[in-house]
Amino acid sequence: MFHTFTIPSQHLRSGAVACLLALAWGAHADDSQRIQPWADNPRYWQYEGGPVLLLGGSKDDNPFQLPDLEAHLDEMAAVGANYIRNTMSDRQDKGFEVYPYQQLPDGKYDLDAWNEAYWEHFGNFIRWTADRKIIVQIEVWDRFDYSRENWEPHPYNPRNNVNYTYEESGFAEHYPDHPGANRQPFFFTTPAQRNNPVVLAYQQRFVDKLLSYALDYGHVLYCMDNETSGEEAWGLYWADYIREKAAAAGKHVCVTEMWDSWDLKSDVHQRTLDHPERYDFVDVSQNNHQKGDEHWTNLQWARERIAASPRPINTVKTYGADGGKFGTTQDGVERWWRSVLGGAASARFHRPDSGLGLSDTAKASLRAARKLESAAKLWDLTPSLEPLGERDENEAFLTCRAGEAYVLYFPRGGAIRLNLTDAPGAFELKWISVETGEWGPTAELSGGENVSVAAPSEAGWVAAVVRPR
Secondary structure (H helix, E strand, C coil): CCCCCCCCHHHCCCHHHHHHHHHHCCCCHHHHHCCEECCCCCCCEEECCEEECEEEECCCCCHHHCCCHHHHHHHHHHCCCCEEEEECCCCCCCCCCCCCEEECCCCCEEEEEECHHHHHHHHHHHHHHHHCCCEEEEEEECHHHHCHHHCCCCCCCHHHECCCCHHHHCCCCCCCCCHHHCCCHHHHCCCCCCCCHHHHHHHHHHHHHHHHHHCCCCCEEEEEECCECCCHHHHHHHHHHHHHHHHHCCCCCCEECCECCCCCCCHHHHHHHCCCCCCCCEECHHHHHCCHHHHHHHHHHHHHHCCCCCCCEECCCECCCCCCCCCCHHHHHHHHHHHHHCCCCEEEECCCCCCCCCCHHHHHHHHHHHHHHHHCCHHHCEECCCCEECCCCCCCEEEEECCCEEEEEEECECEEEEECCCCCCEEEEEEEECCCCCEEEEEEEECCCEEEEECCCCCCEEEEEECCC
């Protein structure tokens, strides 16, 4: 199978790059089974040769270290979740996390020796997710691991290892600022930045070890960082490094970067949106700090921005949970559903307490979305609010294939008019409760006119308006 897509000429660094990109997916016989943009609609993913909608919710940032990992993965699979985020983090904030490096009897770490427990956890995670067909999105580096209280005990801190000194590494003893300040030299080691070969060699060794497990499997996506505010050169170096290591192993992988800015129209997001030759997909998780129509509109802006070279847009972190800092439970549910209807290739509830994780509320939405998928395939539809009349702010959202199928989301009940004037004939209206994940009422609609559609209650509902089968 050959994977092709259009790359604007201004993005091509050379004719050779263009040829390599056009041929990359067809270079190896088993690549048709790997996770990759779907050949028929590259805004969505395909896996094992067919299209797949990635939906998830999980309870930890680095689930590979969870003591009850297998049970958690089974719990995910039982409600239709097939997408999980995994940072390679090791910060010991819950008591069960371990570092990737071997600790010596004197308490210091040897960066030339591995802690096999860490890597056994990771190997199990990769294998068990593959067994359950759960797609993994790895974040290779997490800025929160290397600043403030997490830096003090970390093996990369020179006082904690036997491999280099503060002078040799260029590190300081303390990094008290929020990692968003980007003052940690850990993220400036590449040749195009400060060219720190001492630390870079250990970073490369870590990534090589990660890839020694992950490249054997086809269900892994690679994101360079967690919500970074770092220099462009940092993420680009690691994207190229991973891609080259994969190619040397006869594999092709999909890579991206995740930026910290909550505004998708900011310049930093253009580093991924405008460069399909660098990044195979886009992650817009930080848009999930927005609300209502603005949240929807920003996602549509991003989809239009990449229209010349369409790629999957992922949302691996959906914020919002009562008691958290980034919105309410209602915000979390709404953001997740607007992403699903708005054309995102993936949607995952962020871990508690910043998100709903795999709570009962999250499970209900996951079950509802899979029921919806049985009635209408979202990759066959296009988001648009134009067919909606008498719509108030944040009242209803729509994706459709005109004349054939319409999917509506009502965050808190409501009633709109759906323009079916160019679609005569019979339709079935099938309701699904967002709160319970169960089927609701059904009705018949007649096309050829503007029809009224009112949610069954003042709760969250999705509806499929489809031709009778």
